Amino acid sequence: MSGIVVLFFILDFISPVKTAFEYSPVIEGKDGVILHTYLTKDHQWRMKTRLDEITPELKKAIIFKEDKYFFYHFGINPISVGRAFVNNVFRLKRTSGASTITMQVVRMSEPKSRTYLHKIIEMFRAVQLELHFSKAEIFQMYLNLVPYGSNIEGVKAASILYFNKSPDQLSLAEITALSIIPNRPNSLVVGKDNKDIIVARNKWLKRFQKARLFPDNIINDAMAEPLTAYRHEAPKLIPHFALRIRQSYPGKAEVRTSIDANVQTKAENVLTNYSNALKLRNIYNASVLIIDNRTHSVAAYIGSSDFKDLFHNGQVDGVSAVRSPGSTLKPLLYGLSIDHGIITPKTVIADVPSNFQGYTPENYDLSFRGSVSAEDALRMSLNIPAVKLLDRLSVKYFCSALVNTGFTSIWQDRKKMGLSMILGGCGVKLEELTNLYAAFANEGRYFPLQFLVPDSVWLKNSKEKFDSTSIVKSIQVLSPEANYMLTEILSELYRPDLPNLNDKARNIPKIAWKTGTSYGRKDAWSIGYNKEYTIGVWVGNFSGKGVPDLNGAGTAAPLLFELFNTIDRNANAEWNKAPKDLAFRFVCPKTGKIPNDFCEEQVMDYYIPGVSNNERCDHLKEVWLSPDEKIAYCTSCLPQSGYRTKLFPNISPELAAFYDLNHIDYDKLPPHNPDCSRTFGGQAPVITSLTNGMTYLVIDKEQQQLQLSCNAANDVHKVYWYINNKFFTSTKSGEKSFFIPDNSVIKISCTDDKGRNSNIEIKVRFI
Ligand SMILES: [Zn+2]
Numbered sequence: 105m106s107g108i109v110v111l112f113f114i115l116d117f118i119s120p121v122k123t124a125f126e127y128s129p130v131i132e133g134k135d136g137v138i139l140h141t142y143l144t145k146d147h148q149w150r151m152k153t154r155l156d157e158i159t160p161e162l163k164k165a166i167i168f169k170e171d172k173y174f175f176y177h178f179g180i181n182p183i184s185v186g187r188a189f190v191n192n193v194f195r196l197k198r199t200s201g202a203s204t205i206t207m208q209v210v211r212m213s214e215p216k217s218r219t220y221l222h223k224i225i226e227m228f229r230a231v232q233l234e235l236h237f238s239k240a241e242i243f244q245m246y247l248n249l250v251p252y253g254s255n256i257e258g259v260k261a262a263s264i265l266y267f268n269k270s271p272d273q274l275s276l277a278e279i280t281a282l283s284i285i286p287n288r289p290n291s292l293v294v295g296k297d298n299k300d301i302i303v304a305r306n307k308w309l310k311r312f313q314k315a316r317l318f319p320d321n322i323i324n325d326a327m328a329e330p331l332t333a334y335r336h337e338a339p340k341l342i343p344h345f346a347l348r349i350r351q352s353y354p355g356k357a358e359v360r361t362s363i364d365a366n367v368q369t370k371a372e373n374v375l376t377n378y379s380n381a382l383k384l385r386n387i388y389n390a391s392v393l394i395i396d397n398r399t400h401s402v403a404a405y406i407g408s409s410d411f412k413d414l415f416h417n418g419q420v421d422g423v424s425a426v427r428s429p430g431s432t433l434k435p436l437l438y439g440l441s442i443d444h445g446i447i448t449p450k451t452v453i454a455d456v457p458s459n460f461q462g463y464t465p466e467n468y469d470l471s472f473r474g475s476v477s478a479e480d481a482l483r484m485s486l487n488i489p490a491v492k493l494l495d496r497l498s499v500k501y502f503c504s505a506l507v508n509t510g511f512t513s514i515w516q517d518r519k520k521m522g523l524s525m526i527l528g529g530c531g532v533k534l535e536e537l538t539n540l541y542a543a544f545a546n547e548g549r550y551f552p553l554q555f556l557v558p559d560s561v562w563l564k565n566s567k568e569k570f571d572s573t574s575i576v577k578s579i580q581v582l583s584p585e586a587n588y589m590l591t592e593i594l595s596e597l598y599r600p601d602l603p604n605l606n607d608k609a610r611n612i613p614k615i616a617w618k619t620g621t622s623y624g625r626k627d628a629w630s631i632g633y634n635k636e637y638t639i640g641v642w643v644g645n646f647s648g649k650g651v652p653d654l655n656g657a658g659t660a661a662p663l664l665f666e667l668f669n670t671i672d673r674n675a676n677a678e679w680n681k682a683p684k685d686l687a688f689r690f691v692c693p694k695t696g697k698i699p700n701d702f703c704e705e706q707v708m709d710y711y712i713p714g715v716s717n718n719e720r721c722d723h724l725k726e727v728w729l730s731p732d733e734k735i736a737y738c739t740s741c742l743p744q745s746g747y748r749t750k751l752f753p754n755i756s757p758e759l760a761a762f763y764d765l766n767h768i769d770y771d772k773l774p775p776h777n778p779d780c781s782r783t784f785g786g787q788a789p790v791i792t793s794l795t796n797g798m799t800y801l802v803i804d805k806e807q808q809q810l811q812l813s814c815n816a817a818n819d820v821h822k823v824y825w826y827i828n829n830k831f832f833t834s835t836k837s838g839e840k841s842f843f844i845p846d847n848s849v850i851k852i853s854c855t856d857d858k859g860r861n862s863n864i865e866i867k868v869r870f871i
Pocket residue numbers: 692693694695699700702703704721722723724
């Protein structure tokens with residue numbers, strides 16, 4: 105006997121039992137709804153049944169039918185083996201019933217022809233299985249492998265494809281109907297032979313009744329139950345997302361994602377209707393990502409409005425595609441600038457033509473506003489103030505903030521990033537942008553985006569837990585105070601990117617949002633958030649084709665509003681709670697600084713004590729004048745007596761140049777004392793780099809630049825260059841600048857900071 109045991113263990117070691125089966129990947133929503141399934145490599149529907157999906161009814165019925173002594177034998181039932189042997193030897197009747205559930209598992213996983221040798225191997229394998237696995241696990245294997253006709257294997261695939269429900273939702277009638285299919289898979293086809301299946305089903309239900317397996321009333325109900333089952337299509341929802349998840353978790357039979365099927369369906373319906381209208385405007389693609397702010401996870405994911413639209417690249421996943429963000433990164437820049445004490449919401453920034461080492465951005469509407477508060481600049485999405493702030497904060501710092509919050513393309517291109525990135529000169533994904541805004545919804549705290557429900561949450565009392573408890577690293581990207589100010593600005597309704605709403609969408613949701621339009625009108629963005637959800641919307645063409653009337657406010661924002669109104673109707677209006685370190689103060693609206701004695705008006709502003717700038721307002725400056733106010737004095741020429749003081753607007757040279765160019769009136773200083781020792785006459789700057797009346801040959805229109813330089817008087821600090829009467833740049837006196845000629849006759853003007861001016865005219869010939 106001991107010899108047999110030793111031999112068994114040697115064989116067990118040499119030839120271990122095979123239990124790894126390939127399953128159809130099943131992608132589920134957060135509540136277990138099956139969203140998408142894939143065939144196995146051998147083209148079977150074989151979905152893994154979890155232990156918690158095996159109900160007592162399912163267990164009782166199958167074990168009664170297939171192997172009554174399943175819980176009592178060790179893989180082989182000696183009595184039925186003996187009986188089958190006797191029957192076979194004496195040819196009394198055909199062998200049947202000798203196979204235990206364990207032996208059936210062996211046969212299904214290693215199919216072999218029916219010989220006595222194979223039967224012995226099968227029994228050996230059955231004992232092996234019993235030795236290594238619990239009864240519950242062996243029963244689970246059986247349920248996963250048993251064939252249900254066509255290419256359906258296992259009770260889970262059968263219950264989903266025939267009844268459109270999971271095994272734990274099956275009725276007794278359905279369980280019994282399914283249990284008889286494996287015996288006659290060719291003659292009992294669900295949907296075709298339902299009448300015959302009912303007859304066979306009720307025969308077994310009567311046997312159950314006789315054996316008192318279930319109460320009479322339940323058996324009677326089951327016998328009366330009609331059978332309407334037919335072969336359903338396998339679930340194929342959320343194709344872009346499902347594919348992405350499948351690729352991220354290869355080999356995993358069941359992935360419980362964070363998708364909220366209810367939110368997903370609503371969002372898809374809204375997008376489908378909206379996309380139909382967009383098609384009339386030659387806009388064929390749109391993507392939506394909805395993040396649940398509480399769990400930092402994806403609630404809905406629509407890669408493109410129509411996966412099946414092959415003609416317009418519907419299979420491209422717009423949620424993970426890299427596109428130009430337009431103005432959508434500006435909120436982070438303003439928030440960071442508040443945290444660095446550079447601005448508060450009421451800080452006034454000059455919105456005038458500016459040159460940043462050769463980079464001369466323009467506003468979206470090609471006009472300039474002179475001075476503007478930071479909050480209005482963000483609301484109006486002005487470009488010059490944003491570039492100025494980025495110049496102050498530094499591109500490097502801004503990039504590092506974006507890299508820390510998961511912007512992968514910014515990381516890859518970090519060395520190439522320049523000031524233009526704040527106007528869309530960089531690449532981002534809809535999921536990156538949306539998750540950044542989700543940080544704004546979480547008091548400035550960023551969390552990596554989650555796609556799954558952690559296994560530890562949904563797989564209760566099960567050994568099947570996978571080790572996927574990812575460590576969520578959060579980062580405070582903005583202080584709660586800066587974040588609060590930012591959210592206040594972004595929830596303001598009086599702004600230019602409020603879409604022209606029709607009657608249907610007049611109900612504006614209480615959200616904070618920002619729109620964006622990329623260069624060439626290729627991408628329209630709108631990202632918004634409230635306490636519950638952050639929604640990102642991208643609209644455009646995957647082909648990259650720009651459309652003249654494509655823009656964030658008109659094309660993307662209405663969709664964003666409709667999505668919020670549809671998925672989150674009863675959102676709490678009071679959601680942006682003031683953090684404890686937020687403080688209020690009065691400032692002068694002319695500068696946004698602490699009011700001085702001469703400041704007439706005061707407005708309320710937020711600030712962060714210890715962080716925000718505490719400078720006193722300097723919107724006026726005191727100037728010494730002659731009694732008739734016709735001459736101004738400086739410290740070196742101020743007479744002992746006989747002068748008076750007066751306040752004048754303290755305007756920066758760039759703003760003064762802007763006012764002069766646009767004929768905007770302001771209180772100008774009278775000319776400086778002509779007898780002052782610090783003034784060297786009235787010599788205007790002399791342009792030295794180009795000669796009046798000359799013709800310059802330019803070889804490559806795109807590449808070749810002409811130099812601007814001049815000799816200015818000693819008292820000059822800055823000079824201002826104009827090309828064809830349009831402001832071009834300002835430089836320090838003696839500094840060189842360059843421009844690309846684009847006209848055959850070019851007028852060049854140079855004005856110094858004392859207002860002295862000289863002009864030349866040159867000709868350019870392109871060869
Ligand atoms: Zn003031």
